[in-house]
Amino acid sequence: MSDSHSPFAPNATNSPSTTRRAIRFNAFDMNCVAHQSPGLWRHPADRSWDYNTLDYWVGLARLLETGGFDGLFIADVLGTYDVYAGTDEAAIRQGAQIPVNDPLLLVSAMAYATEHLGFGITTGTGFEHPYPFARRLSTLDHLTNGRIGWNVVTGYLPSAARNLGDDDQLAHDDRYDHADEYLTVLYKLWEGSWERDAVRRDRSSGVFADPSKVHHIGHRGERFTVPGIHLSEPSPQGSPVIYQAGASPRGRRFAAQNAEAIFVGAPTKKILRDTVARIRDELVLAGRDPYDARIYTLLTIITDATPEAARAKAQEYQRFASDEGSLVFMSGWMGIDLASYDLDEPIGNVESNAIQSAVAAFQQASDTGEAWRVRDIAAWGGIGGMGPVLIGSGDEVAQALLDWTAETDVDGFNLAYAVTPGTFSDVITHVVPALERRGAYRREYVPGTLRHKLFGRGDLLPDTHRGASYRVGGVGSTIDDSVRGVAVRDLADKVTATGGAARS
Numbered sequence: 001m002s003d004s005h006s007p008f009a010p011n012a013t014n015s016p017s018t019t020r021r022a023i024r025f026n027a028f029d030m031n032c033v034a035h036q037s038p039g040l041w042r043h044p045a046d047r048s049w050d051y052n053t054l055d056y057w058v059g060l061a062r063l064l065e066t067g068g069f070d071g072l073f074i075a076d077v078l079g080t081y082d083v084y085a086g087t088d089e090a091a092i093r094q095g096a097q098i099p100v101n102d103p104l105l106l107v108s109a110m111a112y113a114t115e116h117l118g119f120g121i122t123t124g125t126g127f128e129h130p131y132p133f134a135r136r137l138s139t140l141d142h143l144t145n146g147r148i149g150w151n152v153v154t155g156y157l158p159s160a161a162r163n164l165g166d167d168d169q170l171a172h173d174d175r176y177d178h179a180d181e182y183l184t185v186l187y188k189l190w191e192g193s194w195e196r197d198a199v200r201r202d203r204s205s206g207v208f209a210d211p212s213k214v215h216h217i218g219h220r221g222e223r224f225t226v227p228g229i230h231l232s233e234p235s236p237q238g239s240p241v242i243y244q245a246g247a248s249p250r251g252r253r254f255a256a257q258n259a260e261a262i263f264v265g266a267p268t269k270k271i272l273r274d275t276v277a278r279i280r281d282e283l284v285l286a287g288r289d290p291y292d293a294r295i296y297t298l299l300t301i302i303t304d305a306t307p308e309a310a311r312a313k314a315q316e317y318q319r320f321a322s323d324e325g326s327l328v329f330m331s332g333w334m335g336i337d338l339a340s341y342d343l344d345e346p347i348g349n350v351e352s353n354a355i356q357s358a359v360a361a362f363q364q365a366s367d368t369g370e371a372w373r374v375r376d377i378a379a380w381g382g383i384g385g386m387g388p389v390l391i392g393s394g395d396e397v398a399q400a401l402l403d404w405t406a407e408t409d410v411d412g413f414n415l416a417y418a419v420t421p422g423t424f425s426d427v428i429t430h431v432v433p434a435l436e437r438r439g440a441y442r443r444e445y446v447p448g449t450l451r452h453k454l455f456g457r458g459d460l461l462p463d464t465h466r467g468a469s470y471r472v473g474g475v476g477s478t479i480d481d482s483v484r485g486v487a488v489r490d491l492a493d494k495v496t497a498t499g500g501a502a503r504s
Contacts, residue, residue: 023401023441024412026120026261026296027064027424030075032100036300036385036416038325040317041095046419052101054109060421061110061117067428068443070294070454071118071149072110073243073263073414074103078127079163081332085339094325104136111144118450120149120243120261126175130185131226137240138190138232146236146449146459149261151243152254154179173250181221183258187467188217190239193230195472209233215472238460239467241450247275255293256282257466260454263414265298265386272297273408280409288464294454296414297404300384301423302391303430314383314391317418321382323375329385330377343375384416394430401431402440 033041033048041048050056064072080098082088091098107119121140123133140148154175198213219226244259246252255262262279266272280290302317304310331338383389390397404410417423435441446452449459461468 023405023435024294024296025067025069025427026071026073026263026412026414027060027069028073028075028298028414028416029060029420030097030100031103031106032097033095034097034322034325035075036329036387037317037321037383037418038094038096038329038381039320039322040383040418043317043320043419045422048420054106057106057110058113060424061114063421063424063428065114065117067424067432068441068445069117070412071120071147071450073120073149073151074106074122075151076100076103076122076124076153078124081328083335083337084328084331086337090324090328094322094328096325096328104140107140107148108143111147116147116445116453118147118149118241118453119144120151120241122151122153124153125179125182126154130182130224131189134186134189135231137186138230138235141235141237141240142232146451148237149241149243149450151245151263152179152183152258153245176246176250176254178223179254181223183467184221184470185217185219185224185226187239187470188219189226189230190235191461191467192470192472193217194232194234196234196238199233213472236459237449237451241454242467252279252282253286255279256286256288259293260451260465261294261296263296263298264410267380267386267388269404269407272404272410276409286466291411292462292464294411295409296412297408297410298385298387298416299413300387300389300416300418301397301427301431302383302389302418303394303397303426305393305430307393307396310392310396314389314418317383323378323382326378326381327374330381333386338374338377341374343378344373346373383418387414387416389418394434397431398434398438398440401435402438 029035031051033051035048040046047056061072077097077100080088081091081096084090088098090096103121104123107121110117110119119140137148137150193215194209195213195215197210199209200207202208214229216228217226217230241260242258243261243263244251244255245263246255247264256279264272264275264279266275276295279293279295283290283292302310302314304313327338330336380386390400392400401413405412415424415427432441432443436443446456451461452459455462
């Protein structure tokens, strides 16, 4: 067993004390060419350049479902990586998440072609009003029969803010304050506008929906005013499964209040163990059970039938990796122009308005006590971005995954690819059976929605979740039916003034 991201090798063992904990997989992809492994699009086996066809996405979804993956998690950015050298030229040259297409439009076709696979879709809270967004997610929840999740991001690329009319994005913590109210509006719409039994479809009386069970939310906040009702009838899950990936102190607090699946990234077991422990503690502080959220860590697996074949495959992949593309990504993720550093210069202490947890991770010394240099970051990110890369046979990788879960308390792995769909196919062919032999993986799906598949306790948000408090009559609900009465009176006045008749 080996790891291309030395010195952070996982050192898989055959320790009999390793806990046989069930492993969970998500596939990590993006509607673009170079997602986490810049340069690998040139490999003859890679099909990421097919990202703009439905054949690619439908084929990938069907493949993942054969492997029992929880879901396909599709990342997104609304901007270009232009921190490196102060321009986006290197990003364009390397295809580093540019061009990039909308992830939401992929879901309907993939859902129609599958029965169980979940879909985690990334969109930001900073650049779209929550009212139309609520309808789009409810529509997808209906069309997928309750298999949709939303990855909440607050944004980190200044280029996105500039292209939408702002000089720069908000400061890190301010973005989360904005997202707090954004989620409040959405919870009111998803949970508190339509009662679950509002739709009657009563042919005899001619009543499709009972108006007394549909409530105007009356939201008037610091950033948003949304007085009316949700446009969609209740979907299978109500609120989609909430995903979140912030690992800064403010991000962890936001995740603890909202997330049901949390994505993290860490180069070592120790860093991951500390990160997971802090998230579990935050969940308790938020009034939830420490295991009310599934925690997945970023990882890339290169595997084959034998250790030798896996190592040869990894060496072949490495020849296609792009150092420039890696530094483009790292500069954007960390908020540091790495082009201004000498390749042998230590990273040192920096402040970043981007992903603060990335800065903290790379400021730590390696296992050998050597400080990280810029060239180490480029080599690390060449395959798999900021996550570790496990290289070995299916049995070796399976044992390593068991060690990681036992030692870090993580629930599963958000699997990036070196080449697609080959990396995912290799995992299903070699690693999944090895985990099944160890009683540590369940390929068969539990019937029901994505939320029920993840937790086995029903389709709707649990009562301990923040969003549940906004249900009609909930403790935290601020829906005011007097607002609805005002709207009805206004309509009646307009009808009287025009001499018209309202249709009921």
